[in-house]
Amino acid sequence: MAKILPNWLAVKYFRLLSLFGLLPFTVEDAKAALNSEKAPLFLHKMYSYGWVDKVERGVYRVVHPFVALMEASGWAWRSRVKNRDRLPVLEAAVSKLFEALGSKLESIVLFGSLSTGKPKPESDIDLLVVARDLPDKYSERTSIIREVISSRLMDEIILHIWREKGIYADLDILLIDVKEAIVTHPFYLDLTKDCVIIYDKNGLMSRTITEVREKLERIGAKRFEEPDGSWYWVLSPEVEKIRSLEI
Template sequence: MKVDRVLREFVEECKKRFGENLVSVVLFGSYARGEQKKTSDLDLLVVVKDLPMVWSERKKQFEEICESLSKKYGKFIEVIPITTKELRKNLNKKSPFFITFVLGHKIVFDDGTFKKEFEKFSLELSKKNFVYYEGGRKWEIKKEALKYLH
């Protein structure tokens, strides 16, 4: 399976569905860190300017795209859909979910918003002494965050 091909098709389908409202598509998790296994899914953060408030309604907007690509490529796709406002709010609160993004992520599509907001977030994290543990591994978040500052 060619991950880049799946990601490219995913972005194209999202552009068709959301048009100018599509802000960012970001790969995170094991594939972004290069630690994927045969059974790993593709974890995607999708930032859209406006989404329904109800989580199940949000997820429904991506069902057809994910199911189609999953069947075509034999790889499950997990989407976390959020709005631009929620992205900023979670980064400002230093959400543990986003702290893991300093361990590795790949911007697949971006209008500049994610990159800009994540750089501000990384700058803040570089001033803290957070430690993240997962699967018996330990990461110094301050050191990891410095990689995203230019």
Template sequence: MWIPRWVGEGFARLYSSFSRGIFGFGDVCRTLGVTPTRGHVLLTALRRSGTLIDFRRGRPRLYRLLDPRSFMLIAGGVANRPANIQGEYVQLVYDVLRVLRSSWSLTSLVVYGSVARRSAGPLSDVDLLVVSDEFSGSLASRIDKLLEVERDADIQSELSLLRMHGIHAKLAFYPLRREEVGRLPLLLLDLVYDAAVVLDDGFMQGFIPRLRSRLELVGAKRYMLPRGLWYWDLGPRAAELWHPWTHS
């Protein structure tokens, strides 16, 4: 991934001033000594490069910069930068990815639920599907192990920053091995339309379209309800969803 020099210089100056903090448009213009027009041009370029996070889209709009270590994962092709992760949680997700990669060989990391639908509220969980064939033991023991990431200083700092902005985020892990994904736990239906695949070796990016196709094949339908809720009617052929996936 190539970034024009002037964009990189703008990023460096802003990161030197704000680091992982939150800032507004006026802060950009004052810090860089540029006109509003030039400020908008730079923010647009930073957003396109994946280095700018729209932290809050209300008025006034708030921004922050993606941590350089996180951006290097994206620029190096290790991680993706899905557009549908709600802005307030983007940095937290990449902090979690960085810490998990230091301890586990990951197949996939997928954000789902309200954060991937961009509808999370102040008390919403950050739902994370983690796929690794290194997992063993019970689901509960795996979750307990993964929650140890909260001891990381950057994650503690990030959770504290979010609380300062009224967001009381909790990490909610769902750790599975590859073959367990193939058994189709019902929770995976939440990924059919709203998944944000942050890291993947191709496994989940292949699995999700196949699951969507199989749901369509058996006549399953998702019905939307008020307040962003929904339910699935799997229909009379629901048992076919659990037929061996090798025959899909």
């Protein structure tokens, strides 16, 4: 979990952010940027406070300031994402979602292969986003999603990850209203096994996922995984029990 930076270190953090954005940089880059041979010490301090990440030996990157503040406020989620390569995209997306939806934003949940820790290079980053008072028209919701995913920062990060890692970290955002979120959707079954709750202002998705998990346990539902990594659910041989899921 991140902690608030002391002022003297915040100045150095902002210098790195202004020069490198969310892209990786070396210790030598940091020495030049900060004009100091003590840059390794500064980076170690920022890392211990949760404001920079270690990419590999001698290579760091700045954590998005909004996300660092979010974690310092108690919403710590980055450590639960096992595949760190896509974290810069996630951080930028979370910040843009708050910017686009403001106080209407209720929940952000990471699901799909990235939440399981088994993404393929071409796997999307799947986000369930719940907000209040969304427009009913699909086209209007799409424009909100476009506002989140279409930015120079996002394009820069995705292109860098593709060039350096061969990973296309595309975002796939499912934006739904609170009224729609409380309905049990089929993909909620997988959320009971694998998901990362990034933000949940009033606990809506935490409660919903818990309720679905309890229903699955009550009817004896099980998820079976195939050797290729795919899976399927066997709910129950008893029809009346399956109906209780209201899917």
